[in-house]
Structures are given as structure tokens and as C-alpha cells.
Amino acid sequence: MGDTIHVVVGIMGNAASLLLYAAPILTFQRVIRKRSTEEFSCIPYIIALLNCFLYTWYGLPVVSHGWENFPVVTINGLGILLETSFIFIYGWFAMPEQKKFVSLMVVPVIVLFTMTALVSSFVLHDHHHRKVFAGSVGLVASMSMYCAPLVAVKQVIKTKSVEFMPFYLSFFTFLSSSLWLAYGLLGRDLLLAAPNLLGCPIGLLQLVLYGMYRKSDKAPTEPNKKDLEKNGAKYTSQLQEVNEDKLEN
Numbered sequence: 001m002g003d004t005i006h007v008v009v010g011i012m013g014n015a016a017s018l019l020l021y022a023a024p025i026l027t028f029q030r031v032i033r034k035r036s037t038e039e040f041s042c043i044p045y046i047i048a049l050l051n052c053f054l055y056t057w058y059g060l061p062v063v064s065h066g067w068e069n070f071p072v073v074t075i076n077g078l079g080i081l082l083e084t085s086f087i088f089i090y091g092w093f094a095m096p097e098q099k100k101f102v103s104l105m106v107v108p109v110i111v112l113f114t115m116t117a118l119v120s121s122f123v124l125h126d127h128h129h130r131k132v133f134a135g136s137v138g139l140v141a142s143m144s145m146y147c148a149p150l151v152a153v154k155q156v157i158k159t160k161s162v163e164f165m166p167f168y169l170s171f172f173t174f175l176s177s178s179l180w181l182a183y184g185l186l187g188r189d190l191l192l193a194a195p196n197l198l199g200c201p202i203g204l205l206q207l208v209l210y211g212m213y214r215k216s217d218k219a220p221t222e223p224n225k226k227d228l229e230k231n232g233a234k235y236t237s238q239l240q241e242v243n244e245d246k247l248e249n
Helices: 004-020 025-034 045-059 069-091 098-123 125-149 150-159 167-186 190-219 221-247
Strands: none
Touching: 004 025, 004 150, 004 167, 025 069, 025 167, 045 069, 045 098, 045 125, 045 150, 098 125, 098 221, 125 150, 125 190, 150 190
């Protein structure tokens, strides 16, 4: 029964993570339409790419025992494709200084993953130590991924606007981290569960902020129209008074 629940939660976690990784599609449709990255940050997507690399490696039989973490491999493998696409689009439409920043961020990601794969393959010779090493590096990357949206959180608090903190990204961060926390605990794998102890409250914080500031983004249209009519009537009245004064003089 316990194994069945574990598998079911893993499938649900896969579905939630798929929605999480796919959520930026709406953001990048806007980037392509406007041909500008505007105030969006590329940091969450680069950190997410590192996280996907490391947990795909963690779930493979080289590190894990057989295919015990097969759901982790499938969703993070798909995540690699999606995050790579997002980073490419961001770099294509970014300003020159932003392009340089993206390059400087992506290179360390590739280097860190390559070093992790080499060490766990050729230096460590049993699954236990490989899991501990690869999982520890993945733990740091995953915690960084969940902390990356704090850049957007800071901007939301500063501007009192949620324009550049997409709702679906926040919602699926909370949902995905909650399910993977349960998956890790059910499988007694603390290296999978631990980063989600941070992801859950950060996702919840984003949802709370969204609820607080989303109304600030609604521009009043009808009041502005009334103000224009009022100002126009006032200007007409003042103009008539000036003309009457001239006639009297």
C-alpha cells in the first residue's frame, strides 16, 4: 500500500512539475510578441536548468539503485528541454548587457554539472556515496531554484505590482514542491524531500503577495474618462469667462 501511494504521489509530482516547467510559456509568448525581455529575470530559468541537470543525473541507475527514481528522471529530463528553450529565447531578445549576463550564468551551470557527473562516476564507487554526493549538490541547486523567485518578490514589494511575477509560476511552485516533499518523505529520501521544505513556504509567500498586490495592476479606465470630461467642461467655462471679460473691456 505504501509503495502504491509513493508511486501515485510521484506521478502527481510529475504532473505538477510539468505544469511548473511549462508555466513560463505564457511569459515567453509575451517576450516574443514584444521582442523584449522587459523586466523579467533570467535567473530562475538558469537555476532551474541546473536543478534539472542534477536531478536527472541523480535519478539515473548510475547514481540511484536501478530505476527507483524513474519519475525524477522523466520530469527533469523534460525540464532540461523546456528551460534550455526559455534561456535561448531570453538570450535572443535580451539587450547586449543581458546577453553577456546570461552567458556568464550558463557556463558555471554546465561546469558544475559536468564536475558532479565525473566525480560521482569515477571517484565514488558505490550507489550510497554517489547518491549522497549528487544529492547534496542537487539539494543546494534546488534550494537556489526555490530562492531565485525572491528576486521577483523583492520587485513586487518595491513596485506594489505583480506584473513580472506570473501567477501560474508561483502556484505550480507551491504545488510541485508540496508533492515532491511528500514523495521524498514516503520514499525515506531526505535528499529529495529537504529542498521542498524551503520551496513550499516560498511558493506560499508568492501566492500571498499576488493576492495582496494583484488589484494594483488594474488600471482605472472609466474614472479617467470622467476626469477628462470634467476637466474639459472646466476649461470651456474658463474660456467663456475670459471672452466675456474682453467684450466688457
